[in-house]
Amino acid sequence: MPTSELEKYFPVLVMAVIAAVMAASLTILSSVLGKRSKSPQKDTPYECGMAPTGDARDRFSIKFYLVAMIFILLDIEAVFLYPWAVVYRQLKWFAFFEMLLFIALVLVGYFYIWKKGALDWAIPERPRKAGPKTGTNLYREAA
């Protein structure tokens, strides 16, 4: 039986030491015992698949950021449903209407990004106006 607070954590320490030893020994063993062959192929980021074309630090369309951002927003909102589902039985109608309200608010946001054109992938090119952009389509202005 563990006698003090600290002794309770002894198995954790053992676990950490074993993990460290395993990781270190595998790395060292493979570098000591492993065969080495140098070729340009070895220096590419991926050993198989497409050959890399150009630099990774390139400019690409803001659409990707926008979609990623919207995805994360809606994703987090969906996560919020899990704790709600857990306490639903206890909270009953109160929880039901609260969630209804929450989803309604999210829907307004969804409606907003949809109408603003954040979900349209292909937008015909349009000449850029000078001065601050105040139109209603996000992409046309950002593109």
Add this chain to the structure above:
Amino acid sequence: MPTNFMPSTEEYFRILPELILTLAGVLIMFLEALRKEGQKSNAGGVTLATLVAALIAAVMAGGSPGPAFHDMVFVDGFGTFFRILVLVVGLLTVLSSQSYLERHDAQIGEYYGLLLFSLVGQSLLCVSNELMMVFIGIEISSIASYIMAGFLRDDKRNNESALKYFLLGSFATAFLLYGVAWIYGITGTTNIDGIRQALLNNLPAVPLPAVGAAAALMLVGFAFKVSAVPFQAWAPDVYQGAPAPVSAFMSAGPKAAAFAVFTRVFLTAFGPIANRWEPILWIVALATMIVGNFAALTQTNIKRMLAYSSIAHAGYVLVAIVAHSEAGTAAVMFYLASYAFMNVGAFAAIVDYSRRNEKFVNISDLAGLGQKQPFTASMMTIYMLSLIGVPLTAGFFGKFYIFKAALESDLIWLTVLGLLNSAVAAYYYLRILVVMWMHEPGEAAESAPEASFGVKAVLFGSALATLVLGILPSLVLDFANRSANIIK
């Protein structure tokens, strides 16, 4: 789990201002999504009506004080005071924004939607009784103001302002949240009164370094929000780069709300360990006054000068917090009310004068304003005199009550140094008066357009409030004195 979870009507009533603001903000976003290109947005009018409704709701909610939503919110006189203050600041901002947005072809409803959302956060902050609510309030308020700071998105200075504000602001909020986590770990609660009780009951047993660390982490977050030294560096850049009406808003609304919650958390929750944080705040208050005033001396840009001046004024308010008394709390309330009017007014004066892309924002551009636009120049004179603290203006009584409270709490050195600081401050405010009234009109004054009706209304309203508070301070001070005892 409480069996009766359903909040009562009274509880909804207590957060009615926030409910009204949220609904209107969402409605504006909805209408904005439906608006066709080229169609005029009428969000400005909707916002004005909303703010008036929210003001009425805030006054009514203040009439039936009490807790709501399991003590998350506590409506009291102190909170109601600040709620009304931030809503009035919002009202003044809307009035001074319309002509600015028009001039920059940015008349879109999102601006007003963001303003309303930001006000939701600030209004919530004023009545929060829970550190989690404080965090949520700060986030709602800040995220909306980050976007507003960069509202003219093709303008480089706007982008710089928004990016700096966002990066530093979210970093500071993280500190605050870390402090909340610490204090929860120590006391097992995030309720402000609960923390006070927990600290009082087990003060000998509580690990003081840990409580100190929690208080220090939260101090970093709050000091950033009120732009106190050494976390003031963002303010000049952000206020200078943001659109003038947004700078007016940011320097008054979020600041007042942050001070409200700062006072509540430090005097109530950390009241039991006051002898630990008072010396630190003493230094912070003094450093904030000195850095703000001395840096303002050499500024050539009005917005930047007003930013440093707002740092200096945060220093004065901190003096009242260090005083740690009922008189001090009342002084915080009175000072922030008077500061809000004179500062919003001063920023509003340059909203139309600066022209498109804020071409004329240097102090030298004000030359001859008195000759060409006596109305704007007179109003600006009132704000500047009030910022100095000349009798018959709100600034005088604000400073008077702060230093009176400080003396009563035996902060003699802080009072002396603070008064010396206000003498230094007189120089850069008076310089504006000299340039406005005694210099010959330059290019800027010669071509100055008439200020729009909204801006004129703001100029007049703020000047009137500054004078009324300066001549009849008891109107506000009596209320402040009555509500100050809530903060222990």
